[in-house]
Amino acid sequence: MKEVLYKSTRSNLEPVSASVAILKGLTEDGGLFVPDHIPALDKSLGELAAMDYREVAYEVMKLYLTDFTEEELKGCIAKAYDGKFDSEAIVPMAEAEGAYFLELFHGATIAFKDMALSILPHLLTTSARKNQIRNEIVILTATSGDTGKAALAGFAEVEGTRIVVFYPKDGVSPIQEKQMVTQKGDNTFVVGIRGNFDDAQTGVKKIFSDRELAARMDAGGFQLSSANSINIGRLVPQIVYYVYAYTRLLAEGKIQEGQRINVVVPTGNFGNILAAYYARNMGLPIGRLICASNDNKVLYDFFRTGVYDRNREFVLTSSPSMDILISSNLERLIYRIAGDDPEQNARLMAALGGQGRYEITGQMRELLQDFYGGYATEEETAAAIRRIYEACGYVIDTHTAVAASVYGKYMEETGDRTPTVIASTASPFKFTRSVMNAIDHKYDSMTDFELVDELSRIANVTVPAAIEEIRNAPVLHDNICEVDEMPDLVKKFLNLQ
Ligand SMILES: *Cc1c(COP(=O)(O)O)cnc(C)c1O
Secondary structure, three states: OOOOOEEEOOOOOOOEOHHHHHHHOEOOOOOEEEEOOOOOOOOOHHHHHOOOHHHHHHHHHOOOOOOOOHHHHHHHHHHHOOOOOOOOOOOOEEEEOOEEEEEOOOOOOOEOHHHHHOOHHHHHHHHHHHOOOOOEEEEEEEOOOHHHHHHHHHHOOOOOEEEEEEEEOOOOOHHHHHHHHOOOOOOEEEEEEOOOHHHHHHHHHHHHOOHHHHHHHHHOOEEEEEOOOOOHHHHHHHHHHHHHHHHHHHHOOOOOOOOOEEEEEEOOOOHHHHHHHHHHHOOOOEEEEEEEEOOOOHHHHHHHHOEEEOOOOOOOOOOHHHOOOOOOOHHHHHHHHOOOOHHHHHHHHHHHHHOOEEEOOHHHHHOOOOEEEEEOOHHHHHHHHHHHHHHHOOOOOHHHHHHHHHHHHHHHHHOOOOOEEEEEOEOHHHHHHHHHHHHOHHHHHOOHHHHHHHHHHHHOOOOOHHHHHHOOOOOOOOEEEOHHHHHHHHHHHOOOO
């Protein structure tokens, strides 16, 4: 098997092994790690169809994490995809209105981030061991809601790690916030910032490039790492479920081997859909990659015009995990359509950093033909929830509803009837108020937990354990800070002052 090394999207730095890329998170020049080639699947789709989730995970991940031994990788997979998931299948699929909803929300925090964040701590501690790292690993994360809790749940009490999560104080749902501030574990630290998600993300990036702080931390026996979706250790596990979804449809006789499927992905940071793009480049028969945005439709505009422009008003929507104006993972796609040219990519990213916009060339645009960008307004999102509930009794969350709505528009526009998988990224129990409100305004006056019980009743689904747990849990974190105080809070948590 050919080794995969990871290089930077911004300059010709020496490529590193997968374990080093996982440990570093970001490259030293501020770019992202990308595989030096995309490996092809080395098992047939028919063979993969006979495997369970863990086995498929191994077959996909071994192709990227080539410096992990079989024992190491299988160990990580076994620790991640176990009883923490409330479904034997790990990611079950539901059929509604002729589309297949790939339910990525059966993990510890009932959102798709669990798919990657339940395995990342194990990939990281394995990587540290492989590289003779003695420092404790400090995970630093900015979250628009779901990443935070999923990372906390993944890392809490994992030996040799600590985790600090920054979230926009007024930019997450009440249930998301409660999930985070009730997090147990001496190695966890949660802080609300006065700003939006992009402010939190920019603040975290700044801490990562702070050499003085890095030296202080090293002297104290710590080193930083990232659990954000830019870490290659997040991206690789996300490729797995697209392969798995395809092979389930094959096993169930819904498609023939080799037949194309489309995928629709509700998108924010562009991590999830990028994983689908990688799966396609590995040989998985995916036709269209449908990128669904909410009112923060930077990506829709980008796919339509070739101009990425973040200079616009930031809109708070009912799908907060997609309220993003800088989709970090898009850089990996830009790099690829620039012909793996770090200089051209670095120029575009510098323009994004400076003027807040860039325009790709016509040649690059031609390489985006497999993507279709769409968006759904708040009304359209609510209408999709109501329509699917009324038609099939199936309740989807607001993020998934953005995707379902965009899929409807796509079909209307193109007439394309290719079998389609919609990435269902959160349980409706995570965004209960918006979901119930979409179904009927009469629910407006209920409390959050009354809504939970009502949703359970009308959808005929048991309340997930993740929600039951926080009903009466005490608040354990009440830190709030300004963006420029973020480095000080990190020092405080690590006793470095
Ligand atoms: C994070 C998240 C998204 C967006 O995924 P990206 O990989 O950032 O594009 C969509 N839906 C939910 C529920 C999420 O948590």
